[in-house]
Amino acid sequence: MIFKNKTDWMLWGKRLVIFIPLAWLLLFVLFPFLNIFKISFSEPYPGMPPYASILTLLDDQVIQLRLTLENYTLIFTDAIYHYSLINSILVAGSATIICLFLGYPMAYYIARQEERRQTHFLLLVILPFWTSFLLRVYAWVGILSPKGLLNNFLINWGIISKPILFLNSNFGTLIGMVYCYLPFMILPLFSALAKFDVQLLEAAADLGARPVKTFLRVTLPLTKAGILSGCVMVFIPAMGEFVIPELLGGNKTLMLGKLIWIEFFSNRDWPVASAIAVIMLLAFIVPIIALQKRALR
Amino acid sequence: MVKRPKINLKKLEAWQKADAKPYVEIQNVSKHFDGAAVVKQISLDIYKGEFFSLLGPSGCGKTTLLRMLAGLEEPDEGKILIDGIDMTHVPAHERPVNMMFQSYALFPHMTVEQNVAFGLVQEGVAKSEIKDRVNKALKLVQMEKYAARRPQQLSGGQRQRCALARCLIKKPKIVLLDEPLAALDRKLREHTQFELVNIQEELGLTFIMVTHDQEEAMTMSTRMGIMEEGKVRQVGTPNEIYEFPNSVYVADFIGTMNIFTGVVLEEAPNHTIVHPDDIKTDIYINHSASAACGANISIAIRPEKIHISKKKPTSQYNYAKGIVEDIAYLGDVSIYLVELEGTEIIVEAMLPNLTRLATPEITWEDEVYISWDPDNVVTLTG
Secondary structure: OOOOOHHHHHHHHHHHHHHHHHHHHHHHHHHHHHHHHHHOOOOEOOOOOOEOOOEEEOOOOOEEEOOOOHHHHHHHHOHHHHHHHHHHHHHHHHHHHHHHHHHHHHHHHHHOOOHHHHHHHHHHHHHHHHOOHHHHHHHHHHHHOOOOHHHHHHHHOOOOOOOOOOOOOHHHHHHHHHHHHHHHHHHHHHHHHHHOOOHHHHHHHHOOOOHHHHHHHHHHHHOHHHHHHHHHHHHHHHHHOOHHHHHHHHHHOOOHHHHHHHHHHHOOOHHHHHHHHHHHHHHHHHHHHHHHHHHHO | OOOOOOOOOOOOOHHHOOOOOOOEEEEEEEEEEOOEEEEEEEEEEEOOOOEEEEEOOOOOOHHHHHHHHHOOOOOOEEEEEEOOEEOOOOOHHHOOEEEEOOOOOOOOOOOHHHHHHHHHHHHOOOHHHHHHHHHHHHHHOOOHHHOOOOHHHOOHHHHHHHHHHHHHOOOOOEEEEEOOOOOOOHHHHHHHHHHHHHHHHHHOOEEEEEEOOHHHHHHHOOEEEEEEOOEEEEEEOHHHHHHOOOOHHHHHHOOOOEEEEEEEEEEOOOOEEEEEOOOOOOEEEOOOOOOOOOOEEEEEEOHHHEEEEOOOOOOOOOEEEEEEEEEEEOOOEEEEEEEEOOOOOEEEEEEEOOOOOOOOOOOOOOEEEEEEOHHHOEEEOO
16 A cells, blocks of 8 residues: 555554454454344254254245244243343342442542552452452352351351351342442442542532532532443343352342353253343343433433 | 822721721631641631732642631631631531632533522522522623533633632622632633622622732732731731832732842931942931841832933932843833842833833943832831
8 A cells, every 4th residue: 555645644544443443343243243133033953053044045046034033932921031031130230239339439438549549449449350250259159158158157156056048049149249240330430430520529518518418419410420331330241140140049040141051051042042142132231321321411 | 399189088998997896707727737837827807898818829828728718628726707606617518608619610510500509509598589599690790691501611711700600699708719810811810800809899798819819919809918838927908018018028929029138327217227238329218117226127119119310310319320131121111120230139120111112211231320219118127
């Protein structure tokens, strides 16, 4: 390519910079999703891959397109899918709310420190990421199991006499989720609170607002962006979470992410699994992101 | 005898009346940050309806003092009384005081209208009354047109007006202004200075302003306090401070001063003669310096009170010979820098440019005599 002048060169440079992330998204997000989307309309088929091709060549001239909505009707009619959907919303929703209530004061505290201490605290927040996610969830099995750390502690101190079954319940799943996703809540909240001009608090107090009123009418509305992105960053992955409900929730906790795994690997029903994935994406993620965009305007 | 114009005897100002009760009383207030004293035992009385300025270089503690009046900082020692009530430990949201912040601190998520209404909403004022008062306040600062805008959509001057309306709307006992005009450009600043004073007089409120801009303080204040390193060095009207500074610091800080040192030769109730260290002729002053003979003294003369001439003055006192080092043409006036003969002392003299085309009579490298009136010499012992 011949660049006539510097402007040309810069223009191509700009295009290249945009092209890389665009290509990445196309290749690793859009194409896989389209594939899943396609599979969700095909019929199950014994073999590998375990679904029938939607396009078949009947003879030289005719291409047959076979689409079925059966996967979707099954999801909409079978109670187990409804149950797991509701349970997912409940668990992911509670985890999000708990993370928000734990994370906000933590982020607030960190944002009010001097810069050097902020770095230390933020380092502590993201320190768990140095260890594998799976390993950390396993560690919670050790803590929550009937003969685990927590039960032993409570029994030794005479608070309870028989071990409490933390594991294999929504409660266990919830603890795991709050633990794992708290940093994703704290970080966006922190960046919103760090940008927040403290003088606005003084202005509100000066105009006669009590501390609680100041928080509700000034701090909260001005950190809305952080709250929203924190909630989205916790809620969406929590909805699709597989490892935590599998290890800490046992077979009593059915969540969408786990259901997809079961359909894919245990039942080898790729079309139904794909259909669940498509529904999740369209029913939750797209509206949430749209809502977030609107709320921030 | 020179005929003098008749001066009407003005009514006494609040701080001149013997029985006047101060509206704001600052009593021995001190404040430390990290062990360093920022405000040192300041006592100050401010009267109702005053426009009082705290003037000083940055770091002199003026903003801290203002914040203590607002309740945003608590004094370590001393008391603050507002309208006779001890407010020293009353939190900001309970004080009858509103502040205009240097950054304006407008709420970015609220419209101009909501920003201005904020204080009234906190008070629980009825909605219809809020609307009424907000409209009035916006009208006062000529911002009715922008009521629905957000602060980000306003220019610097409009933001300043919005902030002003917000801190006036509750009719506070004191309005505190922290460098209110610092963010405006020069033209707008000069215009706003007069407007602020008009608003203050119209509403009859008490204003306390912090500024580092002496011109601003001189134009706007009824009285001002000159601060240095946590202390108030002098309190007075702009005229008193300019013409009768009480210390070398104040004289040097306000405007430009030519300061000489010397020894008192003769001291009487109606005149003083000083032998300056660097000028050959003695200085005759038309008042008592209240200093003993032989004492060291500083004397100060404003540049606009110095005459320049090529002819040697006939008087025995109050002149010096020098060479014009530099001339700065400022439009309305020209400033002459004259190096005194046999010294390295530069004296600044200011002459008005009264005609347009004059070829200056005095130019660079000219030998000149500077002289001054015995009335226009300030003696400084502090």
